[in-house]
Amino acid sequence: MSRYLVWTLIEPSHFILYTAVLGVVLWPLRAGRWCRGACVLLIVALGLLPTAWALTRPLEQRFGFPPKLDRVDGVIVLAGAEVGRLSSVFGEPQLDEHGDRLTTFLMLAHRFPNARLVHSGDTPRDSHSAVAREVLLGAGVDPARIVFEDRSRNTCESAPAVRDLVAPRAGERWLLVTSAVHMPRSMACFRAAGWEVTPYPADFSRGPEAFHFGLVDNLADLDEAVHEWAGLVFYRIAGYTAELFPAPSGAHCATAVC
Numbered sequence: 001m002s003r004y005l006v007w008t009l010i011e012p013s014h015f016i017l018y019t020a021v022l023g024v025v026l027w028p029l030r031a032g033r034w035c036r037g038a039c040v041l042l043i044v045a046l047g048l049l050p051t052a053w054a055l056t057r058p059l060e061q062r063f064g065f066p067p068k069l070d071r072v073d074g075v076i077v078l079a080g081a082e083v084g085r086l087s088s089v090f091g092e093p094q095l096d097e098h099g100d101r102l103t104t105f106l107m108l109a110h111r112f113p114n115a116r117l118v119h120s121g122d123t124p125r126d127s128h129s130a131v132a133r134e135v136l137l138g139a140g141v142d143p144a145r146i147v148f149e150d151r152s153r154n155t156c157e158s159a160p161a162v163r164d165l166v167a168p169r170a171g172e173r174w175l176l177v178t179s180a181v182h183m184p185r186s187m188a189c190f191r192a193a194g195w196e197v198t199p200y201p202a203d204f205s206r207g208p209e210a211f212h213f214g215l216v217d218n219l220a221d222l223d224e225a226v227h228e229w230a231g232l233v234f235y236r237i238a239g240y241t242a243e244l245f246p247a248p249s250g251a252h253c254a255t256a257v258c
Contacts, residue, residue: 012226013219016042043215050210052218055225057206060180063187063199063248072112073172076162076197077105078155078186079121080179082131093134098179100203102132105177106139108200109146115175117146118166120158155186155231156240159193168195179203181224185231188241196249 008014019039026032045051081098095102109117119136122129129150137143149165152158168174178186180201190197205221212218235241 011223012046013223016046016219046222047215047218048213050212052222052225053206053210053212055229056181056221059182059184059225059228060201060204060206062245063180063183063201065200066175066198069112069175071173072108072115072175074116074118074166074168074174075105075108075112075200076118076120076174076176077101077132078158078176078178078182079119079123079128079132080182081203082128082135084123084127084131087127087131087134093131093138095131095135098203101177101179102135104200104202106136106141108175108177109136109141115145116166117141118149118162119146120149120162121152121155122150123153155182156189156192156235159186159190159195163193163195173198175200177202179205181205181228184246185228185235185241188232188235188243188246191243191246192241199248 016039019035019042023032023036023039026035078101081095081101083094083096086094105117105119109115117136119129119132129148133148136146147165149158149161152161166174174195174197176183176186176190176197177200180203183199183201187197187199205224232241232244236244
């Protein structure tokens with residue numbers, strides 16, 4: 001059983017479904033009443049109260065935008081926005097809710113025409129690289145400027161894979177583009193690979209407003225935030241990273257929570 005399937009089964013939002021089903025199956029029993037009560041409490045605590053906001057905001061605000069960008073030698077975008085299955089079905093590249101990763105990458109590619117470009121990450125299931133190639137080259141990016149790193153299967157594999165692929169020289173400035181909620185884990189991985197890239201977060205999901213009465217949105221954000229926090233803990237325990245919750249360094253602190 002893959003780790004993706006395991007995570008799908010234990011996503012926090014799914015416990016609402018589990019308690020609801022048990023509440024129906026065990027309807028006449030006291031345990032059934034407890035499960036139905038737990039289901040209501042979970043809906044309120046996870047879907048209506050600002051639980052998702054409280055878990056998401058520290059991740060998204062950890063790294064801000066660089067205060068000054070006068071020279072950029074390269075831009076890296078991490079895979080995750082591409083939907084390979086639907087792209088195959090419809091014959092056109094399809095992106096999910098994290099599509100801002102690629103639009104931000106395209107914006108930076110246009111803003112810094114001399115910067116080298118890298119798209120990193122792939123999975124056999126979603127064919128991220130193939131979909132990203134269609135989107136980026138279709139948007140007019142010069143194929144000579146961009147390379148697709150398609151061997152890494154997770155964030156901490158991407159960091160050394162990209163480093164070895166582009167061989168950055170001392171003093172070069174490379175931007176790292178990924179979802180804001182994913183940036184802390186990404187920075188921990190790149191630092192563990194001995195490469196201090198400059199974070200350029202994209203795809204923010206939470207603003208300063210704590211309350212958002214959208215049950216589905218709240219549960220989706222909750223699942224993603226818990227996934228990132230769990231990833232930070234797992235990577236640190238497994239020895240993939242040297243920091244549990246990496247902090248901005250030097251110039252990055254101007255627009256981040258330091």
